[in-house]
Amino acid sequence: MFLTKLTLNQQSPAFLRDVADVHDMHRTLMSAYPELPPTATYRSAHGVLWRLDTVAPAGIVQYVQSHTAPDWARLPDGLLLKSAEVRSLQPVLDAIKAGRRFTFRLVANPTRCIRVENGAEKHQRVPLRQHAEQIAWLIGKGDQHGFVIPASRQGPPDVTASTIPRLIGKKRQPHPITIAPVRYDGHLVVTDPAAFTTALTTGIGRAKSYGCGLLSLAPTQTR
Numbered sequence: 675m676f677l678t679k680l681t682l683n684q685q686s687p688a689f690l691r692d693v694a695d696v697h698d699m700h701r702t703l704m705s706a707y708p709e710l711p712p713t714a715t716y717r718s719a720h721g722v723l724w725r726l727d728t729v730a731p732a733g734i735v736q737y738v739q740s741h742t743a744p745d746w747a748r749l750p751d752g753l754l755l756k757s758a759e760v761r762s763l764q765p766v767l768d769a770i771k772a773g774r775r776f777t778f779r780l781v782a783n784p785t786r787c788i789r790v791e792n793g794a795e796k797h798q799r800v801p802l803r804q805h806a807e808q809i810a811w812l813i814g815k816g817d818q819h820g821f822v823i824p825a826s827r828q829g830p831p832d833v834t835a836s837t838i839p840r841l842i843g844k845k846r847q848p849h850p851i852t853i854a855p856v857r858y859d860g861h862l863v864v865t866d867p868a869a870f871t872t873a874l875t876t877g878i879g880r881a882k883s884y885g886c887g888l889l890s891l892a893p894t895q896t897r
Contacts (some may be wrong), residue, residue: 675721675739675740675741675745675762675763675764675767675875676740676741676742676743676760676761676762676763677737677738677739677760677761677762677763678737678738678739678740678744678758678759678760678761679735679736679737679744679758679759680735680736680737680738680746680749680753680754680758680759681733681735681754681755681756682733682734682735682736682753682754682755683752683753683755684733684734684756685751686752686796687750688702688750688751688752688753689753689815693817694842694844695842695843695844695845696841696842696843696851696884696885697843697844697845698845699885699890700717700720700884701776701885702749702753703719703736703738703751704716704717704722704723704745704798705724705744705748705749706744706745706748706749707720707722707740707742707744707745708720708742709789712776714808714832714837716878717723717882718729718882720740720741720742721739721740721741721742721875721876721878722738722740722742722889723739723740723876723882723888724737724741724885724888725737725781725885725886725890726885726887727779728779734776737888737890739763739888740775741874741875743760744760745760746758746760746816752802757769764872765873766891767871767874767875769872769893770864770867770874771864771866772864772865772866772869773863773864774863774864775824775861775862775863775864775894776836776861776862776863776864776890776891776892776893776894777860777861777891777893777894777895778858778859778860778861778862778889778890778891778892779857779858779859779889779890780812780858780878780887780888780890781838781854781855781856781857781858781885781886781887781888782811782812782815782855782856782858782878782879782886782887783801783831783853783856783879783880783886783887784801784807784808784811784812784856784879785799785800785802785880786799786800786802786807786811787800788800790892799807801853801854801879802856803854805835808835808856808858809823809831809833809835812833812835812858813831815873815878815879817863818869819866819869819870819872819873819878820864820865820866820867820868820870820871820872820873821861821862821863821865821866821870821873822862823860823861823862823863824861824862824863829885832859832860832861833859833860833862834857834858834859834860835857835858836855836857836858836859837854837855837856837857838855838856838857840852840853840855840896841853841855841885842853843884851884853879853881853884853885853886854876855885855886861870861894873889874889874891877889
């Protein structure tokens, strides 16, 4: 697997177009991967997950993970401030073992399903707004995906949940999409290496085409 760091030029026409519509951003990223037959699921076939991160001083980087080697020369001219940085994810995968503790970052789309009365009964997904609900959502995903969030020294789960700018997709008809992403930063402990590896390679939660689901890991610093 491959992990790429793209340092984006926020003044480029391509970035300004893409940041205004997440559908365009998705299409720009997927241009770096080989075309597939129409029956194929394009993003999941290449295992593409991505996330925007703000870095000091006032820069934006985009992390992109994929099964397929990308060709970043296909990106629009001027989109990058410097060459794409690509590395293998294999050392991270090799480090996954039961009981291993990692520092992590995840941008996810925590939601719940509610019943809506609108002529006919139907269900609708709504974002989780309360901090406690957002943390509970992640803990539930840990049960599903082979990890736990340990307690901090103060007692609560060792993770923070931060609301970040909405992701808007204007081109889906009849209703545009609006995603309310949450960024999680903290520590986790692997309980089921197989399930955890699947989560790492395929993503966590919904809206994976639109900047959610990518789990990034780093070794926990010992003191």
